[in-house]
Amino acid sequence: MSTYYPRFYSNAYWSMPEHIMVATKAFGKPLPPHAVVHHINEDITDNRPENLLICTQAYHLALHARMRQRAWIERMVGGKAKDL
Numbered sequence: 022m023s024t025y026y027p028r029f030y031s032n033a034y035w036s037m038p039e040h041i042m043v044a045t046k047a048f049g050k051p052l053p054p055h056a057v058v059h060h061i062n063e064d065i066t067d068n069r070p071e072n073l074l075i076c077t078q079a080y081h082l083a084l085h086a087r088m089r090q091r092a093w094i095e096r097m098v099g100g101k102a103k104d105l
């Protein structure tokens with residue numbers, strides 16, 4: 022078999038991870054190239070639309086850097102850091 026499948030078909034819903042599929046449906050059109058879907062509560066099994074954030078790779082990295090920083094401060098103060 023050497024059937025040629027255009028790129029669209031390789032990105033069809035059935036081949037997408039669930040969080041990408043949910044985000045794509047919520048967005049109403051295919052996600053921009055290089056878009057990243059972040060789980061807001063960090064639970065990667067929680068694919069409710071309200072737990073998903075569509076962002077750029079750069080913003081996603083910054084978000085995770087900030088989350089690591091917050092976790093570090095919380096360990097240092099032994100509690101929840103509220104105003105970061």
Ligand SMILES: [Zn+2]
Pocket residue numbers: 058059060081085
């Ligand atoms: Zn993330």
